[in-house]
Amino acid sequence: MLLVTIMIPVPNPFTPKTGWEPKIIVGRDSDLEFFSRKLYEARRGRCDHFIVTGGWGMGKTSLLMKYKKIAETHHVFTSFVSINEFSRKNTDLDGVKYLIEQIPRRFPLPLAQLKNFMKEMKALDVEVIGRGLNFSAKVEGIHPQTLLTDVLLALWQDIQEHSEAGVILLDDVQNFQPINSLFTILKNVLTDEQIIKRTKFLFILSSVPAGWEKFLAKHHPIGRYFSPRIQLQKLNKADMKKVILANLEDTGVEFEEEVIKRVIHHSEGNPYQLQQACASLYDKQIGGKVSLIKKNEVEDEIF
Numbered sequence: 513m514l515l516v517t518i519m520i521p522v523p524n525p526f527t528p529k530t531g532w533e534p535k536i537i538v539g540r541d542s543d544l545e546f547f548s549r550k551l552y553e554a555r556r557g558r559c560d561h562f563i564v565t566g567g568w569g570m571g572k573t574s575l576l577m578k579y580k581k582i583a584e585t586h587h588v589f590t591s592f593v594s595i596n597e598f599s600r601k602n603t604d605l606d607g608v609k610y611l612i613e614q615i616p617r618r619f620p621l622p623l624a625q626l627k628n629f630m631k632e633m634k635a636l637d638v639e640v641i642g643r644g645l646n647f648s649a650k651v652e653g654i655h656p657q658t659l660l661t662d663v664l665l666a667l668w669q670d671i672q673e674h675s676e677a678g679v680i681l682l683d684d685v686q687n688f689q690p691i692n693s694l695f696t697i698l699k700n701v702l703t704d705e706q707i708i709k710r711t712k713f714l715f716i717l718s719s720v721p722a723g724w725e726k727f728l729a730k731h732h733p734i735g736r737y738f739s740p741r742i743q744l745q746k747l748n749k750a751d752m753k754k755v756i757l758a759n760l761e762d763t764g765v766e767f768e769e770e771v772i773k774r775v776i777h778h779s780e781g782n783p784y785q786l787q788q789a790c791a792s793l794y795d796k797q798i799g800g801k802v803s804l805i806k807k808n809e810v811e812d813e814i815f
């Protein structure tokens with residue numbers, strides 16, 4: 513009898529695509545601890561909304577997704593919304609419509625169970641189609657601030673018996689930038705007396721630094737409101753090495769020490785660059801080994 517052993521390669525463990533959960537998160541201990549504190553406070557009624565800023569690939573989405581997981585371990589409802597790109601043609605109302613369409617459907621309850629929210633939609637003649645909303649002319653006559661306030665109040669009534677707080681994660685809020693006063697509306701809604709007294713929503717935003725720059729002017733009301741700000745720092749060398757070794761664990765694949773050194777050097781503390789370079793190099797393994805063959809092997813893998 514002929515025995516054939518087929519080697520099935522271990523799938524590439526690196527996670528260069530945004531949204532792919534990294535095997536381990538390094539260098540973010542204080543940012544995670546900060547969130548745990550804010551979550552604890554929110555569950556007791558003190559919602560200290562804040563923003564996370566970081567350049568491209570620095571780990572904003574990954575951190576927000578980790579926040580979501582932490583909240584879920586405390587049985588707190590979360591809604592994770594990636595903000596779409598808007599243009600100057602869009603209005604405040606478009607931004608608010610987007611939020612009220614996205615936030616409810618990302619809570620872990622079917623829309624039909626969000627009774628107060630559905631009642632609110634019905635009163636506004638908004639048709640709920642599947643998980644989307646068909647906005648009516650009636651909505652056009654309402655101030656966006658009032659609309660968002662009313663929807664959040666209704667949503668809180670719906671979730672409060674299931675959850676001690678509601679964590680709303682808005683990823684990439686720089687995409688709201690062309691809509692001039694959306695952040696002012698958001699701030700005004702969150703400072704509304706009824707929202708403060710009757711709801712426990714904690715908003716966490718993320719943005720590239722350029723998208724938040726204008727709010728950083730001294731005493732700017734928006735910058736002050738969503739502070740303290742978490743600025744994502746570059747990963748240090750030891751942490752980057754930890755990521756590489758943790759990902760390679762149990763794969764049977766080894767990176768030569770010089771490869772690791774060069775990846776760390778060339779990815780410059782950027783988690784995306786690190787993951788992307790390692791993912792490409794991993795695919796080039798020969799017999800479970802990744803070693804330097806060409807002079808610029810590592811450099812070529814980094815954009």
Ligand SMILES: Nc1ncnc2c1ncn2[C@@H]1O[C@H](COP(=O)(O)OP(=O)(O)OP(=O)(O)O)[C@@H](O)[C@H]1O
Binds near residue numbers: 529566
């Ligand atoms: N702290 C970390 N430790 C290890 N890997 C990380 C860390 N943060 C992010 N990563 C990895 O780096 C990649 C890029 O991270 P992420 O997509 O979260 O960054 P981003 O700042 O949201 O990027 P973008 O600018 O595309 O929005 C992810 O695929 C993730 O696997």
Ligand SMILES: [Mg+2]
Binds near residue numbers: 530572573574683684
């Ligand atoms: Mg992102």
